[in-house]
Amino acid sequence: MSSSPEKLVYMANQIGKFFQSQGHDKAVPGIAEHIKKFWDPRMRKQIFAHLDTGGAGLDPNVLEALTTLKKA
Amino acid sequence: MSLIQEIDFGTPRSKSEAMVTLTIDGQSVTVPEGTSIMRAAMKAGTQIPKLCATDMVDAFGSCRLCLIEIEGRAGTPASCTTPAMNGLVVHTQSERLKKLRKGVMELYISDHPLDCLTCAANGDCELQDMAGAVGLRDVRYGYEGENHVFAKSGGAPNAAWMPKDESNPYFTYDPSKCIVCSRCVRACEEVQGTFALTISGRGFDSRVSPGMSESFLGSECVSCGACVQACPTATLTEKSVIEIGQPEHSVVTTCAYCGVGCAFKAEMRGEEVVRMVPYKDGKANRGHSCVKGRFAWGYTTHKERILKPMIRERIEDPWREVSWDEAFNFAAAKFKGIQAKYGRDAVGGITSSRCTNEETYLVQKLIRGGFGNNNVDTCARVCHSPTGYGLSQTFGTSAGTQDFDSVEDTDVVMVIGANPASAHPVFASRLKKRLRQGAKLIVVDPRRTEMVESPHVKALHLPLMPGTNVAVLTALAHVIVTEGLVDEAFVRERCDWSEFEDWAAFAALPQNSPEATAIMTGVNPKDLREAARLFAIGGNGAIYYGLGVTEHSQGSTTVIAIANLAMATGNIGRPGVGVNPLRGQNNVQGSCDMGSFPHELPGYRHIAGDTVREQFEAMWNVKLNPEPGLRIPNMFDAAIEGTFMGLYVQGEDILQSDPNTKHVVAALSAMECVIVHDLFLNETANYAHVFLPGSTFLEKDGTFTNAERRIQRVRKVMTPLNGYADWEVTIMLGKALGFDMKYNHPSEIMDEIAALTPTFAGVSYAKLDELGSVQWPCNEKAPEGTPVMHIGGFVRGKGKFIITEYVATDERTGPRYPLLLTTGRILSQYNVGAQTRRTGNVVWHAEDRLEIHPHDAEQRGVRDGDWVRLASRAGETTLRALITDRVAPGVVYTTFHHPDTQANVITTDFSDWATNCPEYKVTAVQISPSNGPSEWQKSYEEQARHSRRIAPAEAAE
Numbered sequence A: 001m002s003s004s005p006e007k008l009v010y011m012a013n014q015i016g017k018f019f020q021s022q023g024h025d026k027a028v029p030g031i032a033e034h035i036k037k038f039w040d041p042r043m044r045k046q047i048f049a050h051l052d053t054g055g056a057g058l059d060p061n062v063l064e065a066l067t068t069l070k071k072a
Numbered sequence B: 001m002s003l004i005q006e007i008d009f010g011t012p013r014s015k016s017e018a019m020v021t022l023t024i025d026g027q028s029v030t031v032p033e034g035t036s037i038m039r040a041a042m043k044a045g046t047q048i049p050k051l052c053a054t055d056m057v058d059a060f061g062s063c064r065l066c067l068i069e070i071e072g073r074a075g076t077p078a079s080c081t082t083p084a085m086n087g088l089v090v091h092t093q094s095e096r097l098k099k100l101r102k103g104v105m106e107l108y109i110s111d112h113p114l115d116c117l118t119c120a121a122n123g124d125c126e127l128q129d130m131a132g133a134v135g136l137r138d139v140r141y142g143y144e145g146e147n148h149v150f151a152k153s154g155g156a157p158n159a160a161w162m163p164k165d166e167s168n169p170y171f172t173y174d175p176s177k178c179i180v181c182s183r184c185v186r187a188c189e190e191v192q193g194t195f196a197l198t199i200s201g202r203g204f205d206s207r208v209s210p211g212m213s214e215s216f217l218g219s220e221c222v223s224c225g226a227c228v229q230a231c232p233t234a235t236l237t238e239k240s241v242i243e244i245g246q247p248e249h250s251v252v253t254t255c256a257y258c259g260v261g262c263a264f265k266a267e268m269r270g271e272e273v274v275r276m277v278p279y280k281d282g283k284a285n286r287g288h289s290c291v292k293g294r295f296a297w298g299y300t301t302h303k304e305r306i307l308k309p310m311i312r313e314r315i316e317d318p319w320r321e322v323s324w325d326e327a328f329n330f331a332a333a334k335f336k337g338i339q340a341k342y343g344r345d346a347v348g349g350i351t352s353s354r355c356t357n358e359e360t361y362l363v364q365k366l367i368r369g370g371f372g373n374n375n376v377d378t379c380a381r382v383c384h385s386p387t388g389y390g391l392s393q394t395f396g397t398s399a400g401t402q403d404f405d406s407v408e409d410t411d412v413v414m415v416i417g418a419n420p421a422s423a424h425p426v427f428a429s430r431l432k433k434r435l436r437q438g439a440k441l442i443v444v445d446p447r448r449t450e451m452v453e454s455p456h457v458k459a460l461h462l463p464l465m466p467g468t469n470v471a472v473l474t475a476l477a478h479v480i481v482t483e484g485l486v487d488e489a490f491v492r493e494r495c496d497w498s499e500f501e502d503w504a505a506f507a508a509l510p511q512n513s514p515e516a517t518a519i520m521t522g523v524n525p526k527d528l529r530e531a532a533r534l535f536a537i538g539g540n541g542a543i544y545y546g547l548g549v550t551e552h553s554q555g556s557t558t559v560i561a562i563a564n565l566a567m568a569t570g571n572i573g574r575p576g577v578g579v580n581p582l583r584g585q586n587n588v589q590g591s592c593d594m595g596s597f598p599h600e601l602p603g604y605r606h607i608a609g610d611t612v613r614e615q616f617e618a619m620w621n622v623k624l625n626p627e628p629g630l631r632i633p634n635m636f637d638a639a640i641e642g643t644f645m646g647l648y649v650q651g652e653d654i655l656q657s658d659p660n661t662k663h664v665v666a667a668l669s670a671m672e673c674v675i676v677h678d679l680f681l682n683e684t685a686n687y688a689h690v691f692l693p694g695s696t697f698l699e700k701d702g703t704f705t706n707a708e709r710r711i712q713r714v715r716k717v718m719t720p721l722n723g724y725a726d727w728e729v730t731i732m733l734g735k736a737l738g739f740d741m742k743y744n745h746p747s748e749i750m751d752e753i754a755a756l757t758p759t760f761a762g763v764s765y766a767k768l769d770e771l772g773s774v775q776w777p778c779n780e781k782a783p784e785g786t787p788v789m790h791i792g793g794f795v796r797g798k799g800k801f802i803i804t805e806y807v808a809t810d811e812r813t814g815p816r817y818p819l820l821l822t823t824g825r826i827l828s829q830y831n832v833g834a835q836t837r838r839t840g841n842v843v844w845h846a847e848d849r850l851e852i853h854p855h856d857a858e859q860r861g862v863r864d865g866d867w868v869r870l871a872s873r874a875g876e877t878t879l880r881a882l883i884t885d886r887v888a889p890g891v892v893y894t895t896f897h898h899p900d901t902q903a904n905v906i907t908t909d910f911s912d913w914a915t916n917c918p919e920y921k922v923t924a925v926q927i928s929p930s931n932g933p934s935e936w937q938k939s940y941e942e943q944a945r946h947s948r949r950i951a952p953a954e955a956a957e
């Protein structure tokens, strides 16, 4: 589990799972903010690149959060 | 400088607020009710002769030396056991008293060797002092009669004589010098709480003995040294004192081992430490300590310490000793080259939780200011980063809420995922003292730890399956919510009510009940309900937790769940309650405070915030990068991927302490320049290109911040053997890199920290010298610091309830890996053991053992002491089995103090969702019999041996 996109997808989904129980409307901004605050730029760049190729494996809330974060 | 003499008041302080006034030798004295006459006299400046009394333990009244006369009362009562009362008129000296005291001393001396001149306690012996004090001039009884002093009497062996016990590595017991005052026995019971000593026999036959006439080493004794400190004679004496002699000056400093932060007097002869004596005014330890702080400082002068800088081009090469300048220039050229080739973000550093606040601050300053990125992290990543996240989300600060004194006001203590008896021994002693006074204890831990069952302590134990903390805590919340045990007034006043309602509705869901979650957690629902009720309505409830909470994939969630529980029961914001992380290393709290995390400047302020960042830019005179940097696990991933190539590691052994060793080895091997700044050639150094010798806590000035947010001074007592304190080395490395930092003394660094960090605004060395210590926040609003936080309101405003849903870890057992491994530590060793393995402490823990339940062992044909192969999805190692029912069936346990064991070869790189704190506490494993070290252990050993070579010095010109 050490090559990049899979690991980052896994980490992003882990964050997503925490916010899940707060409902979609709180979860999406919560996930976006968490990733913005704690991930270094190269990790964000990599996950955005993965998003561009379809974002396989990302849970729906996470996918949505990353999409808004990328636009911001 | 002189030896600091602490006044011995003879009996402990009374906490009563009512005062009484009496007259002693014509002087009027006012003291709290319950104070002994002896203590009252001492307050008035009169020292009544005494032997069996000392203020660390309750009076016993056995020696009869402290007799006094009270007007209107017959007889001569003992002043140590007679309480002061209003209007008493006391005389401490009279013809009758003089005669009685001389008689007592005569008896003592007649059964005591007279070799004072060559005795180790010469100059520090209370028996000697008292003989002088009472004017003893001759002893009428000879030595011919019955005695404990001589091995032979009248040519025949003397049955009353006992040989010395030298089994403990740090102190000796010489029964021939014992006056049977029982101070040691009381110290072991009252101060330490171990009950290892007894007085066996009666009258002339009575003797102090560890356990049932065992040796000290063979007994229950944990070598805390309280008895040695209490002993008025040379009977129990530090071996270092026997060897060196009495100290001549002392300096107050702070222990460099664990997060309790015990204050010590370093008692010195010149620049040689004679002994370390816990300091009574130390507010964390109140005069007590454990074996590590008091005795295990031998590593500071160990022959394996590296004292000269070394470099090498490739890790396959032997090390080459060079001058400091050459080492700095080599390192700087490498780092600059890496940044030119791979970009500014391709280097970073790791700050140390063992170093001082000032040193940590400088390393992060060098990285942010000099390297020009925020790739700074610290070992707290692998232990308490979830604490920072969880508590700042819910309460608004990243730290524990109480001071240690708070435990004295606690009625119900819940200890979760921590074993203070091993990892925070002095706190454990203080806790046990409170438990003996009647407070209740709940222990949530997969293993039946020493806390669950110890003398006079019986806990309600919830033995959960590793990895199910959140489920258990939510089940506790379920009971509290559904049984109407919430402190509604508190929640309405202090917390956000609608968030509370969401949370309460969640907790009340039937799937969160103890009965429904029992399948996953393994906890008996009846016990869980009882624990919840006890905690909610048993009076002041306090939660203490450790790495068993944080080192999980849901570590941050668990911290949040703990905070929820404390808020729901109103247990925040006064003495006796609170949420208290028990921090591992001495300065974990400090290293976090000092901006060691990649996204945060000192004082926990996000790097993206312009106002704060600009303040730092102005002070440091450099532009800072507003983007968060890499965390340790991210650094490793980036190294393997080829974008992170240089690392400066101060005082951490990341190779041994971080999970999934193979992954770490791959990452370190991929880097082009690793700088290790440490005392010893640690495991990480096997993959390093530059070695900068470090200094010990005895060799520098600075401050440490303990688990209670208490900032305490570390004071230099000897010249650094390597030439420079760590903060000086960082400054010189910065200089070689073209980043100037100018300080003449660590106090100037603290002044800069205070100027930039609101919670530290009032901290200065002058204030620390004056007050001894302060707990942050220390500023205009709280000039003397803040012992208890969130009084009257939370730092963040309203307390925030957050829903904590249990998500099972992806590290699961299955047919190939059916057992769950969890890890921990033991008392005598510390963390990766780099220091403690280089002290006499090895007698207690020569190797890491694998604890396994008899049932699991039998199934696998494993006997006690057998070598077993321990395998997980990440790797395998071998170690010897220890069969015990401390662990439940299905669970195995080991420590990680020895590099040979390589327990982290086994651990995986699953981590906490919020902070990437690794999941040390749960790994699915299988166990099988084995013949000895694994292939990996052998090849690792070979690499380490190869890598540690130092080229012979070239002939002098």
Ligand code: SF4
Pocket (backbone or CB within 6 Å): B184, B187, B188, B192, B194, B195, B196, B197, B210, B220, B221, B222, B223, B224, B225, B226, B227, B228
């Ligand atoms: S060293 Fe500590 S544990 Fe051992 S006998 Fe003395 S007081 Fe008790």
Ligand code: SF4
Pocket (backbone or CB within 6 Å): B177, B178, B179, B180, B181, B182, B183, B184, B185, B208, B227, B230, B231, B232, B233, B235, B236
């Ligand atoms: S060993 Fe020391 S403290 Fe203990 S009874 Fe003997 S003289 Fe007193």
Ligand code: SF4
Pocket (backbone or CB within 6 Å): B255, B256, B257, B258, B259, B260, B261, B262, B285, B289, B290, B291, B292, B293, B294, B424, B425, B426, B427
């Ligand atoms: S290791 Fe901890 S408990 Fe032991 S003396 Fe040091 S600070 Fe105190």
Ligand code: FES
Pocket (backbone or CB within 6 Å): B049, B050, B051, B052, B053, B060, B061, B062, B063, B064, B065, B066, B078, B079, B080, B081
């Ligand atoms: S000191 Fe009071 S009886 Fe010993």
